[in-house]
Amino acid sequence: MKKTITALLTAGLLFSCAEKPITKGDVLNKGIALYKKGEYDDAKELLKKAIYKAKGMTTADIMEARYYLANIYYKQENYVDAIVEFEEYLSLFPTSPKVPEVLYKLADSYMKISPSPDRDLTYVRKAMEKAEEIVDNYPDSPYVEKAKQIIKKARQIEAQHLFEIAQLYENLGKYYSASVYYNTVYDEYPEEIEKDLILYKIAYNLANSDKQYEDKIEEYREKIKKLEKKIKEEKNLEKKNVLINRKKLLEEQLNKLLDRISNGKKRALTILKYGIEKYPGSKYINDMKELLKTLEKEG
Numbered sequence: 001m002k003k004t005i006t007a008l009l010t011a012g013l014l015f016s017c018a019e020k021p022i023t024k025g026d027v028l029n030k031g032i033a034l035y036k037k038g039e040y041d042d043a044k045e046l047l048k049k050a051i052y053k054a055k056g057m058t059t060a061d062i063m064e065a066r067y068y069l070a071n072i073y074y075k076q077e078n079y080v081d082a083i084v085e086f087e088e089y090l091s092l093f094p095t096s097p098k099v100p101e102v103l104y105k106l107a108d109s110y111m112k113i114s115p116s117p118d119r120d121l122t123y124v125r126k127a128m129e130k131a132e133e134i135v136d137n138y139p140d141s142p143y144v145e146k147a148k149q150i151i152k153k154a155r156q157i158e159a160q161h162l163f164e165i166a167q168l169y170e171n172l173g174k175y176y177s178a179s180v181y182y183n184t185v186y187d188e189y190p191e192e193i194e195k196d197l198i199l200y201k202i203a204y205n206l207a208n209s210d211k212q213y214e215d216k217i218e219e220y221r222e223k224i225k226k227l228e229k230k231i232k233e234e235k236n237l238e239k240k241n242v243l244i245n246r247k248k249l250l251e252e253q254l255n256k257l258l259d260r261i262s263n264g265k266k267r268a269l270t271i272l273k274y275g276i277e278k279y280p281g282s283k284y285i286n287d288m289k290e291l292l293k294t295l296e297k298e299g
Contacts (some may be wrong), residue, residue, distance in 0.1 A: 014118075014259075015182075016040035020052045021055045022049055022054045022055065023054060023055055023056055023116050024050060024054045024055070024056050024057050024061055025046070025101070025255050026049075026054065027046040027050040027053075027054050028046075028047070028054065028057070028061055028064070028065055029051045030046050030049040031043045031044075031045075031046030031047040031049075031068065032047075032064070032068055032221060033067065034046065035047070035068050035071070035072060040072045040076055043068070043072060044069060044072050044162050047069040047072070047187050048069065050062075050065040051065045051066060051069065051234065062092075063089075063093045063096060066085060066089050066092070066093075067089060067096075067098055067102075068089065069085055070082055070085035070086045070089055070105070071105070072100070073085055073111060074086075074105050074108075077112070079109040079110075079112045079113045080113060082105070082106075082109045083106060083109045083110065083111055083113070084293055086104065086105060086106040086109065088100050089102050090102060090106070091101070100134050100138040100141035100143045101143060103130045103131070103133055103138075103143070103147075104130075104131070104134060104143040104146055104150075105133050105258060106130050106132040107126075107127040107128075107129075107134075107147065107150050108126070108127070108146075108150065110123045110126045110127035110130065111123070111124065111127040111150060111153065111154065114127065114157070115165060117157045117158075117160035117161045117282070118161065120165050121157065121158060121161055123160065124154045124157050125154070125158075126226045127154055128149055128150065128151055128154035128155070128235075131147040131148070131150040131151045131154070132147070133152060134147040135147050135148060135151070152192075155189060155191075155192050156189075156192045156245040157190035157193075158189065159185055159188075159192040159299045161185055162181055162184055162185045163178070163181075163182075163193070163198075164187075165181050166179075166181035166182045166185065166205075166292045167202065168206055169181060170201075173211060173212060174212050175204075175205040175206070175208040175209045175211055175212045176205065176206070176212050176213070176260065176261075176264060177207035177212070178201075178205040179201075179205035179206045179264070182198055182201045182202045182205060183202055185198055186198045186199065186202065195279070196278075196282040196283075196284050196285075197284055199242060199271055199272075199274070199275040199278075199279075199288075200272075200275060200284045200287055202268075202271055202293060203267075203268040203269075203271040203272045203288070204268075204287075204291060206264035206265065206267055206268040206271075207264070207265055207268040207291060207294070207295055209260065209261050209264045209265075210261045210265075213260075213261065217254065217257055219259070220250050220254040220257075221254065221255060223250050224247055224250050224251060224254070227243055227246060227247040227250070228247065230243050231243045231244060231247065255285055265295060265298070268291070268295060269292065269296070270297050272288050272291060272292040272295070273292065274290050275290065276289060
């Protein structure tokens with residue numbers, strides 16, 4: 001009987017200990033104190049308890065705990081978890097005075113996990129979006145200049161990404177397609193590029209655009225030739241008209257390609273003349289002059 005009572009008392013004591021609630025005094029202030037000492041791992045555990053388990057936490061307490069927890073991940077270079085926490089912070093506390101700082105650290109975290117320019121730019125664009133929010137909505141914030149640096153870097157990555165796509169098309173012999181991408185780089189990223197290089201690249205690819213379409217042009221011409229033969233031989237007027245219409249359609253497609261090539265070469269001439277005049281000291285000046293000479297010989 002005595003053993004039974006002892007066992008019941010022990011069990012009751014254990015149950016009572018297990019059910020003891022965690023208060024914010026047990027975890028929040030201690031967690032922040034450890035954070036300030038640089039003891040991040042221990043601080044992290046206490047702050048998590050403050051957020052998810054502690055009793056008596058006010059909205060302001062939770063806001064503070066989440067701020068410090070996000071900063072621990074950021075300082076430990078655990079940028080994925082930092083992003084999760086910073087995004088959650090912005091969602092829960094959009095009017096907090098710490099929003100500009102959080103936006104900056106969020107943008108910086110996105111930049112830190114972004115892949116090289118030849119890969120997907122989703123995170124780079126998210127970083128730029130957050131940085132632009134600081135510049136647009138918090139112009140007096142001390143984080144504005146840092147945000148502008150992130151925007152500048154993100155734009156450089158975007159420009160490099162498009163430049164590499166253009167180079168890929170150029171290497172594949174898709175010269176007109178390459179010229180379109182080089183042109184986009186020139187128009188949309190004037191501060192992030194070597195303008196003289198991009199001008200030369202646009203002109204070079206336009207000048208060689210006929211090579212991209214050689215096979216297609218030959219294919220159209222062969223089809224038109226065969227249709228002409230069929231049209232001559234066809235006695236049925238209705239069938240003949242069908243063949244004539246098909247021939248017209250092919251001729252339209254052929255002429256579109258020929259016009260594209262012709263107009264591209266004319267534009268290349270204009271670009272080269274402008275580039276030579278605008279950048280006489282360019283390291284690409286000889287390439288520009290040589291290409292211009294070739295185009296002028298072609299007439």
